Amino acid sequence: GAGVSQSPRYKVAKRGQDVALRCDPISGHVSLFWYQQALGQGPEFLTYFQNEAQLDKSGLPSDRFFAERPEGSVSTLKIQRTQQEDSAVYLCASSPWTEAYTGELFFGEGSRLTVL
């Protein structure tokens, strides 16, 4: 497709379950970002990949959160032993740029996670 694709769009998990959220960036985009957006808040940075390398994971809130991008394209954000405070929309964004950053991130529509 032409844009960033995320799946699932909606996920309901019971507390303690593991979840995996997928992001298909725009083909050829080098940079990939994950953001977490709680209700009524702005997106908060989680992690950044340049190709397959995870260059920054400073925003991951705990060791229950893990992200990978093994072939430099599709990325998966995994949350283990989900807690209610993990309920949020998880946004993926990609960019064709690395250091010469133009600012125009292309966002997916997000995966809305609800933990009961």
Next chain:
Amino acid sequence: EDKVVQSPLSLVVHEGDTVTLNCSYEVTNFRSLLWYKQEKKAPTFLFMLTSSGIEKKSGRLSSILDKKELFSILNITATQTGDSAVYLCAGLSVGGATNKLIFGTGTLLAVQP
């Protein structure tokens, strides 16, 4: 700690009004200030501002950055109901191997007919 503060948090206007949205920032390794529009789904890019005092325009929207005062504004003239959305401001931090956007909480704009 990096922070981006937007005001007002919400705003209700009538069609045809002009609005000004505010954004102040404290971002380490600051490179640029970005504005996005979010309508219940993916944020869409509006502007990126890197230099002080240079206004960027796109139709009825315009924005300017003041790097001395660490401040930016987004103006929308002759508002339309289709302008109703959350407007997000973000500071771009570029340092070492990383670059990331630090977002504010957004301004919720409602334009009434």
